[in-house]
Amino acid sequence: MIIEGLALDLAATVLSPDELNEDPAPEWLQRAQELIDDMAAQPGIEVQSIAAEVGVHPVSLARRYRRHYRQSPAAAIRQARADRAAGMMARGSDLASLAADAGYADQSHMTRDFTSIYGLTPARYRALFR
Incomplete structure (x- = not known):
């Protein structure tokens, strides 16, 4: 999970340098936060599964999550x-x-x-x- 989180953070940094002014947090991002809180106790939960559940690409989730919550989704888990x-x-x-x-x-x-x-x-x- 740590490697996955770091890889997604790196990809988000490289792939989206011009999207830094996005606000406010979309509804799917808030839903991702709720899922992380609810599902963190499930063994094997990954950023990919959270992203799939809210209908976004894992890199998009990692990028927007870090921007709004100041940590990666993997760190939040x-x-x-x-x-x-x-x-x-x-x-x-x-x-x-x-x-x-x-x-x-x-x-x-x-x-x-x-x-x-x-x-x-x-x-x-x-x-x-x-």
Whole structure:
């Protein structure tokens, strides 16, 4: 997902230098944001599937999403997963099952994403609530 997000960001930068004054956010972009929030816990969710769901090309989604939300759609998916995991950790869930419930491939994947976003390992974060 990280590589896909970076590739789409690069393509959007190269392919659309003259479209920087587009405003406001179209309805499909707002729908994409809602889908990311709703579907982030699904394993294997990709920017391509969000783009297909709202009926736009993945590069268009990446370009407009970054412009309006100041992050790539892939980063938004990672953030939504980490936020969901943080909420579950506060309630004391087991880390391995929590990772699966939050949409991660495994606990180590969750630990990497969570640590890069929050600056704490999931275990240390969970210890703050005990």
